Amino acid sequence: MQNEQLPTEDLKKFGIINEDLSFSKKLNENDIQKFLNGYTIVADNDKNRATFQLVENNTKLKVIFLERDKNLSEILENSKKEIQYSETFSKYDLNDEKNAAQLNWSKTAFIYDKENEKITEFDFIKNRTELTAIIADKKDISETNRYKNELQKLKNFLFDKINQYPEIAKEISKDLNIVSKEIDTVNSISPDEKQISKGENSEVHLNVNDKDLYEDANQIRDEKEEQDEEIEKPRGFRR
Template structure:
């Protein structure tokens, strides 16, 4: 990996490195190492989000500016009561981009964890299902349908990228099917009145496992999706 040709002016401009070319103290050694390996740095400020990624042998800095539909502080605060859903829209780029996120409060650690509807689809569905709350499951299902509708509209409007969009549509459709199946199981359990029956969801250390595995899962899926898209937004 080439580090001697870093785009220092841009990195300084965004506060990633200092004037003496040292990295910001806000970044851990692990953050810096991964950034130099091509992984993304994410910076949040209220409704605004920016992502930074090095490319072309670390000679170029790819910057994407996004905006949430809600204040991050309010999302985190309200997540202590119930799951919060939010859309993140890209403010630039050739094609409209919406990322749908879920914020879930972990009472054991006292922390709020962010899940992406696409990158963390399977574990997010499992966590929502484990709550065994029909109202929450319906809220989640409605958000899935909203995301699917957006993706389908985007595919219709931009046929040149419809094939890669179909990958995300398939992920969302799969989770909708899973939710329908879970809802049916819950109804059967309710009718049977058997409180000993449990859904087939591994709830032990689910947040710990999610937080430990979600980075690897995101990196693998991001690499695959970026290859398909040719690093195009």
């Protein structure tokens, strides 16, 4: 890894490195190594979200600014009462070169682990297996129906975008198929009312996901982003 080729001025601008070229103390050694190997830093502040990723052999910093449909503080507080669903959008529909559609959008669920007092964010596409398992484990008809409704909204959204963004229709179709299969999975494991009446519950243990500071960019995503610019896409459409 050629760290001397890092885009230092841009990294300084967003507080990822300091003036002496050391990395921000908000990032631990593991975070730094992930970032240098293509992982994306994600930072949130209220409705704003920013993602930072090193591309082109670590010589360029790719930055995407997004806006959430609700304030993060509101989502975190309400998640203690019930699962919160949220969407983030970019203000731009084209990439920097203006030659291909880049639909920057994602849908996530915030789930509160009461026992450990932690909140974790799950992406509907990347974390679908774990998210569906958690919903199913609750054995709550009302919660299951809420989740299915959110999945259907996502399916409708993707379907509408296929014709609108023909440049990335193939990628959208892949995610559309994923969501459709997940809806089928949820339907096949929907809880039976008789079982629920027995009061069966399971504790869900989630990983720590600390609240981010937008300015400091102090959260590393667990999913490695592709560096091939031809297929660079936002969270909802990246592999």
